[in-house]
Structures are given as C-alpha cells and as structure tokens.
Amino acid sequence: MELLKKLCAVTAPSGNEAPICALIQEALSGIADEVYTDAMGNLIAKKGSGGKKIMFAAHMDEIGVLVTFIEESGLVRFQNLGGLRLATMLGQRVRFLNGTIGCVQLTGGVEITKAKLTDFYIDIGAKDKAEAEKLVNIGDVAGFIADFIQTETAVMAKSLDNRVGCYVLLEALKRAQDTENEIYAVFTVQEELGLRGAGVAAHAINPDMAIALDVTATGDTPGAETMHVKLGGGAAIKIKDGGILSHPDVVAAMEQAAQKGDILTQREILLSGRTDVGVIHLTRDGIPSGAISVPMRYIHSPAEVAYKSDIEACIALTAKMMQKKS
Numbered sequence: 445m446e447l448l449k450k451l452c453a454v455t456a457p458s459g460n461e462a463p464i465c466a467l468i469q470e471a472l473s474g475i476a477d478e479v480y481t482d483a484m485g486n487l488i489a490k491k492g493s494g495g496k497k498i499m500f501a502a503h504m505d506e507i508g509v510l511v512t513f514i515e516e517s518g519l520v521r522f523q524n525l526g527g528l529r530l531a532t533m534l535g536q537r538v539r540f541l542n543g544t545i546g547c548v549q550l551t552g553g554v555e556i557t558k559a560k561l562t563d564f565y566i567d568i569g570a571k572d573k574a575e576a577e578k579l580v581n582i583g584d585v586a587g588f589i590a591d592f593i594q595t596e597t598a599v600m601a602k603s604l605d606n607r608v609g610c611y612v613l614l615e616a617l618k619r620a621q622d623t624e625n626e627i628y629a630v631f632t633v634q635e636e637l638g639l640r641g642a643g644v645a646a647h648a649i650n651p652d653m654a655i656a657l658d659v660t661a662t663g664d665t666p667g668a669e670t671m672h673v674k675l676g677g678g679a680a681i682k683i684k685d686g687g688i689l690s691h692p693d694v695v696a697a698m699e700q701a702a703q704k705g706d707i708l709t710q711r712e713i714l715l716s717g718r719t720d721v722g723v724i725h726l727t728r729d730g731i732p733s734g735a736i737s738v739p740m741r742y743i744h745s746p747a748e749v750a751y752k753s754d755i756e757a758c759i760a761l762t763a764k765m766m767q768k769k770s
Contacts, residue, residue: 472489694733
C-alpha cells in the first residue's frame with residue numbers, strides 16, 4: 445500500500461494534475477511499452493499489440509477549492525472544484541499548490557445543516573488583505589490535507605477518489621505481462637468537473653471496449669441510501685449509474701473473468717453520480733463500456749474508507765480483463 449499512500453498524499457485538484465501525473469509517470473517505468481500525454485493533460489500508457497484495443501480509465505484529479513475573493517481582513521473566499529460535502533469541511537485544513545496552508549471555517553451564527561458554500565471561508569493566518577495576497581492569488585487552488593491511515597482490514601485517506609483507481613490500474617498493468625490485447629491505461633484529467641479528459645482520450649484511441657476504474661458508494665452505514673454494494677463484498681461491477689447503463693457484453697465479460705479467476709464481486713447500481721465511461725461510451729460511433737468500482741464510504745470527504753480486500757479484488761479483475769482474449 446506504499447504506492448497508494450504516495451498517490452493520496454499528492455495535492456492535485458481538477459485542472460492542476462501535473463504533480464500527480466509526474467508521480468504516476470514515474471510508477472509506469474518498466475511496465476508499459478509507451479507512455480505519453482495528450483493536449484488535454486491525460487497520461488496514457490500503451491501495453492501490448494494485437495487483439496482487442498481496450499481502454500482503461502482512472503481519473504487522477506481530486507476535489508478541491510479555488511480562490512475567488514480575498515477579504516480586507518485577509519480571509520479567503522472560494523469556489524468548489526468538484527462536489528464538496530459541506531458538512532465535512534468545517535475545520536478541515538487545505539494546502540495550496542505553493543505550500544500555503546489554511547483552515548476552512550464557517551461564518552458565525554450559520555448552522556452547519558443550513559450552510560451554503562458562500563458561508564464558508566479559508567483562514568490562512570494573514571493579518572490583512574495585503575499579507576494574504578503574498579500567500580495566495582485569485583484562481584489559486586488547494587486540496588484537503590489528511591493522514592493516510594491503514595489497519596489490517598481498511599485504508600482511510602483523502603483523495604482515495606480516485607487515487608485508488610489509479611493504484612488499481614498501475615498494479616493491474618504489472619500483472620498483465622502476457623496480454624494478447626492492445627491495452628491503453630489512461631489516467632484522466634478533470635473528471636470531477638464533468639468527465640472532461642476521458643472523452644478526449646477515447647476519441648483519439650477509439651477502443652473496441654472501455655472500462656473505468658473508480659469508486660462507488662455503499663449502503664452499509666447508518667442512514668445510507670438502500671444499495672446492494674458493501675465494504676468487503678469484493679469488486680463492484682457497474683450495471684448502472686447516473687451516466688451509463690453498462691453494455692451487457694462488457695458486464696458479462698467481467699463476470700466471466702471474475703468467475704474463472706475466483707474473484708469476489710458484487711453488482712453495482714449507483715443511484716446518482718457518474719464515472720468517465722459516462723462520456724467514453726458516447727464517443728465516435730459508440731464504445732461498449734463498463735466499470736469496475738472500489739466500494740467506498742464517505743466519498744468526497746477527507747476521510748474516505750475502503751477495504752484492502754476489495755481493492756485487491758479490483759486489481760485482480762482488471763488484470764484478468766487486460767489478459768482476456770478477443
């Protein structure tokens with residue numbers, strides 16, 4: 445899990461993926477035949493030739509904040525980059541790309557249950573606007589700060605969405621040494637802002653099949669929406685979410701691969717939310733697509749939780765799909 449820990453530690457909100465891209469490119473050394481970036485900033489690793497052309501997509505970006513205004517007091521107002529869970533932000537620390545650290549706070553007298561994003565601000569310890577402007581500028585971005593915690597069973601960290609998907613894709617590439625297919629492992633940008641990088645990559649690659657590697661919610665916590673997916677249930681094979689009804693042939697191929705590999709899986713129907721395949725499957729003349737999801741609690745918070753056994757199941761299933769013959 446040391447690589448996953450390193451991936452989660454990097455601050456790289458949507459549109460500012462260069463730091464995480466550099467780390468992933470380093471991790472790709474020796475496990476891909478060709479590695480390059482496209483004009484959008486997607487990192488693409490090609491492995492093998494012949495057989496099916498299969499695209500695997502895992503987004504590199506994380507949720508974050510963007511500075512919109514600096515008060516005369518030196519306090520910083522911000523906009524979201526991706527979906528923020530307001531109830532989990534109060535008191536959380538954020539790190540800007542230049543290293544400046546601040547704390548998210550709520551306007552006095554506003555109840556957290558009734559708060560809007562405009563009720564929050566970031567305190568970077570500046571005495572006034574002039575001092576604050578030496579530390580941050582309009583348009584600067586920051587990501588949340590949190591320790592990487594692991595037990596025998598689970599990991600807890602910020603940015604598991606979707607650094608864990610990147611980790612799954614990297615580890616699967618290591619295992620798929622004998623693939624007879626042409627694999628494109630795409631580490632996409634700006635997923636949290638509307639799946640922006642994946643569509644560009646899919647249009648250029650034009651694969652025969654595409655599989656996204658991302659996270660999904662669970663129904664195993666108090667008050668959670670009714671949902672079949674749970675921690676410890678294995679790799680989640682996506683049937684449907686807010687952006688796709690997975691292609692039946694892709695679902696069948698993943699379930700057959702899981703059965704042959706004795707890999708624990710569960711079917712996923714996500715009531716809301718989308719992954720990169722939401723745009724990939726609509727690219728060009730249409731691309732048969734699906735997704736393998738890591739079950740996760742507390743998505744888009746600084747304390748996301750996943751089970752190691754589920755992560756391993758996702759790696760094993762992804763590697764099997766890479767090796768699957770045409």
